[in-house]
Amino acid sequence: MIIWKKVSNNNNIVYVDKRILFTYNLIDHWSKREFKMAELTKDIIIQQARIRFIEQGYEKVSMRGIANDLGCSHGALYYHFKNKTALFSDVLDYYFQELNSIIDRIMVQEENDKLKDLFLEFIRFGLDHPYQYELMFMLKSKEMDSLMQRPATESYERFAAAVEQASGIHLYSDHIYSIFLALHGFVSLHLHRIENFEEAAEGAARHVEFLKKTI
Amino acid sequence: MIIWKKVSNNNNIVYVDKRILFTYNLIDHWSKREFKMAELTKDIIIQQARIRFIEQGYEKVSMRGIANDLGCSHGALYYHFKNKTALFSDVLDYYFQELNSIIDRIMVQEENDKLKDLFLEFIRFGLDHPYQYELMFMLKSKEMDSLMQRPATESYERFAAAVEQASGIHLYSDHIYSIFLALHGFVSLHLHRIENFEEAAEGAARHVEFLKKTI
DNA sequence: CTCCTATTTTGACCAGTGGTCAGTTTTAGT
DNA sequence: ACTAAAACTGACCACTGGTCAAAATAGGAG
Numbered sequence: 001m002i003i004w005k006k007v008s009n010n011n012n013i014v015y016v017d018k019r020i021l022f023t024y025n026l027i028d029h030w031s032k033r034e035f036k037m038a039e040l041t042k043d044i045i046i047q048q049a050r051i052r053f054i055e056q057g058y059e060k061v062s063m064r065g066i067a068n069d070l071g072c073s074h075g076a077l078y079y080h081f082k083n084k085t086a087l088f089s090d091v092l093d094y095y096f097q098e099l100n101s102i103i104d105r106i107m108v109q110e111e112n113d114k115l116k117d118l119f120l121e122f123i124r125f126g127l128d129h130p131y132q133y134e135l136m137f138m139l140k141s142k143e144m145d146s147l148m149q150r151p152a153t154e155s156y157e158r159f160a161a162a163v164e165q166a167s168g169i170h171l172y173s174d175h176i177y178s179i180f181l182a183l184h185g186f187v188s189l190h191l192h193r194i195e196n197f198e199e200a201a202e203g204a205a206r207h208v209e210f211l212k213k214t215i
Numbered sequence: 216m217i218i219w220k221k222v223s224n225n226n227n228i229v230y231v232d233k234r235i236l237f238t239y240n241l242i243d244h245w246s247k248r249e250f251k252m253a254e255l256t257k258d259i260i261i262q263q264a265r266i267r268f269i270e271q272g273y274e275k276v277s278m279r280g281i282a283n284d285l286g287c288s289h290g291a292l293y294y295h296f297k298n299k300t301a302l303f304s305d306v307l308d309y310y311f312q313e314l315n316s317i318i319d320r321i322m323v324q325e326e327n328d329k330l331k332d333l334f335l336e337f338i339r340f341g342l343d344h345p346y347q348y349e350l351m352f353m354l355k356s357k358e359m360d361s362l363m364q365r366p367a368t369e370s371y372e373r374f375a376a377a378v379e380q381a382s383g384i385h386l387y388s389d390h391i392y393s394i395f396l397a398l399h400g401f402v403s404l405h406l407h408r409i410e411n412f413e414e415a416a417e418g419a420a421r422h423v424e425f426l427k428k429t430i
Numbered sequence: 431c432t433c434c435t436a437t438t439t440t441g442a443c444c445a446g447t448g449g450t451c452a453g454t455t456t457t458a459g460t
Numbered sequence: 461a462c463t464a465a466a467a468c469t470g471a472c473c474a475c476t477g478g479t480c481a482a483a484a485t486a487g488g489a490g
Contacts, residue, residue: 184403207389278448
């Protein structure tokens with residue numbers, strides 16, 4: 001990414017990533033600009049926030065850190081997003097979509113044990129996206145929760161409908177909810193204690209088997 | 216609680232709680248001391264930390280805030296505790312004990328539905344002690360987790376043993392673990408979304424009923 | 431090309447955090 | 461009364477999320 005950087009009033013440096021491309025001096029003000037500043041868009045901010053988020057988690061990612069990666073000031077981020085919560089709410093939209101499409105994919109497959117897959121893949125998603133899951137289903141603050149509630153509910157309803165369909169029989173909504181809670185319990189207890197799904201795969205399989213038997 | 220407070224070098228004020236008791240001046244240094252400073256003990260710090268913790272939660276309680284309540288400097292707290300984590304680890308010991316005695320109490324009662332009580336009271340404990348539960352069973356950091364793991368495991372084992380005994384039959388440990396996860400899931404999903412157990416009592420009762428049927 | 435306005439961006443600033451540590455005060459024993 | 465150990469202080473550090481006046485840039489109209 002190209003970054004223009006002002007050094008003194010008229011002395012400027014143009015970077016590509018972190019390396020100097022060239023320097024130049026302003027005569028008047030570079031009227032009829034041949035260059036534009038690399039534009040800072042919501043999208044590019046979200047993208048960078050996600051990169052840091054995946055390895056550091058919400059708490060440890062700082063707005064200043066993101067701004068630094070992007071070669072802009074942290075103040076600029078607050079022009080595009082009301083606050084940190086709003087930024088990460090947008091980051092998470094992506095993952096709600098991912099979870100939804102996991103569910104959809106299982107339902108269109110053939111010859112698979114759909115119930116088992118639904119349960120197991122939900123757990124896998126949680127454990128392979130620990131920081132994301134944390135914010136999606138284990139709220140950190142009232143403010144974050146109010147932003148997550150709608151997409152979380154939508155994902156749950158998609159899951160619930162899929163479970164009923166996969167079972168081939170009528171299920172009480174309480175029953176499905178209890179199963180969901182049990183899956184959530186597994187994820188939330190193992191979150192951050194293991195590195196990835198595989199480490200808990202056996203336990204997950206047993207838990208899933210237990211839940212399947214209730215149907 | 217009595218607090219001595221230095222104002223200028225020789226001008227001192229003695230407080231009881233937040234109100235002035237009397238002032239005095241030092242001549243030399245108050246040799247052969249008639250008074251002792253109100254001592255700052257681990258216990259009194261834990262006690263005050265708990266008070267703030269209950270209403271604010273781990274993140275929002277600050278060491279400076281606690282020190283202020285206690286009329287000492289925040290540095291003093293670090294003399295007694297290595298860091299914030301260590302302090303709150305001690306705060307939580309109390310609640311692990313409370314959870315353990317809830318389990319014990321249920322088991323010595325007579326003519327009660329022990330399984331139902333065990334399940335329901337676990338949920339009640341979690342929802343009525345949201346900030347505590349969060350730290351006890353939903354780790355915030357590797358450091359906190361390593362301190363919580365031992366007492367959490369102990370509490371779980373007590374719970375598991377109680378469940379098996381209450382059921383009157385042999386239960387596979389995987390089965391008990393799955394039930395525990397399901398209860399944990401209920402608590403962790405409702406935590407902070409409701410004010411107290413009563414608000415979720417009906418849902419909790421249905422979830423518990425579902426789990427009982429698996430036995 | 432010159433203005434002029436609107437949009438973006440900057441960076442000093444604020445109030446707050448957990449944590450450290452040299453220097454001081456207080457305690458307790460000799 | 462002296463001394464060594466224990467307890468405590470508060471300036472300091474590096475950091476956080478967030479604000480905002482001022483400055484830079486963009487884009488259109490004349």
